[in-house]
Amino acid sequence: MIQAQTVCAVPTRREPVTVIGAGPAGLACAIVLARAGQRVIVHERRRRVGARFHGDFQGLESWSDDIDVLDELASAGIRPSFEHHAISHVTAFDGRDARHEIRAEKPLYYLVRRGSGTDTLDQALLEQAQASGVEVRLSSPLKSAPGLAVVATGPVLANIMAVGYLFETAMPDGQWACFSDRLAPDGYAYLLVQGGRGTVATCLFREFTRNDEFLARTIAFFTEHAGLDMRTARPFGGVGNYGPPCRGEHVGRLLVGEHAGFQDALAGFGMRYALRSGILAARSLLEGSDYDSLWRHSLLPAIRQSIGNRLLYAKAGDRGRRAMFRRMAVGDARPMLARLYSPSLLGRILYPFARRHGRIPQHDPDCCDDACTCVRCLCQRHVTSGVVEPQLKTRPPTS
Template sequence: MLQIIGAGPAGLAAAITLARAGRGVVVHEAAAEVGSRFQGDHQGLENWTTERGILDDFREYGLTCDFARMPCRDGVAFDAWGNRYEFHSESPLLYTIERGPGPGTVDSALLAQARDLGVEVRVNSRVRRVEGPAILATGPRAADAIAVGFHFETSMPDGWWVICDDDLAPQGYAYVLVTNGRGTVKSCMFSGFKREAEYVARTVERFQNLVGLEMRNPQP
């Protein structure tokens, strides 16, 4: 029986691949629910790097696409001086997806597929030592980058906005994603982690000024 430590997308994808190949798999997740770290968070599933779409990659690797998503063909970017750049693509630049343990999320879809294939997923299972073959899928000990901010309810239209400005996100970018009345605003920074609260506050204020960011019931 092969052990996988971590039930994020990487761990579940590995479990699905192994189960499809006929291997017995047990996945250990330290949290009480798979995906709880990203409860209600909206993220972008990038689709512009190659000519073939990311969903085609999912299907080739045998991974489910049975999760809610919104294709984003139009977006708005701002530079550090507030100049606005609108862009459009015939094919989706990204898909807005939701993370977390709820219905329609990527995490729930991969979890359901893994269990349908006979994978045993154990929550509240913190592994101290592994005997036999194992895959460590818990992520790095220290982050190279962090994305911090809020998810919220809103009456804003669906959309995707991004700002490249070190005053908001050192060496990174800040963004807002809105889908069906729910949104996420984040500062994705590659340095300055100790000042994250300051950068998030600046990010919220800048998006309020530039695009009329409106948040109800914001949650970190």
């Protein structure tokens, strides 16, 4: 089907652009617009920016593109004023508990913290936005807005779930991950330690109702294999969605970040896609260019490839994953990871099967378009396949 282009109107300096949601995508968009002289008003329904998160460590990936992610942000005028640590060594365990040392010459990702605290990614973006003249209104839920609007309200469905603990520790800095269905069905468990603070979690792609059981197994695993030492542990949890995005514009609004389905389906590394989509939305508004063309060129190929990768990961089993990590542990792992996200003939062949295997798209109760095929499933033809909003049941571990 040939899709009609939607060319955005260029806003006037007096006409404010409304951004709904103060996550990384929304704030990145606001920063680029404001630094170009555009008036911007950001509405955030929560009382604090970053309130979805609790200071947990996350990875801002830098392997899927030739350009370093911090250089990409800098080219858009966004400074890395948040706490960040370049990670080029990860200890990975496969489903048979074999250990693999994954190394790269350049950063695989940057360890950042999310939340409302000092030096978090969210707080740094807020401060840059305000310094650029953006008006940020907290506790301001907004469902409709006159004029130009960008929607950055986060995931609309839940088919990824992460639960874990934040803690203090005497452990040395390190990054550990385990790719075993015993700990994280179709996902992975991880332990991230930096400067006496740590995050340990299981990232699930199915069996959400058993999250407490998988988290207990994760704690036991890393205690045995990485010397996990948790002090003053605090539980946290969150959900996300992945799937094939269909469009970035709807009834005059530009959709960015996870709200539009811009997410890595293989591992859930979506921050880079969120930030990039916010920057692209700002460009389309400032230049009067077609936003859908921009994100389809810059984001869609890698997202579709990641959906195919998810099918391969699920079907590979312990033996296939072990072989993959053995290969990755020889030499520089970054080029191999980059190839995983580069569009390929195999990826195009796998894509339709991967969509069916992953039960995506899924029905969205806000359906309003009979022809949509995106992650939001804006169409009543599709039926939810047992994917429900999970209940987070984590509790502080007993000592």
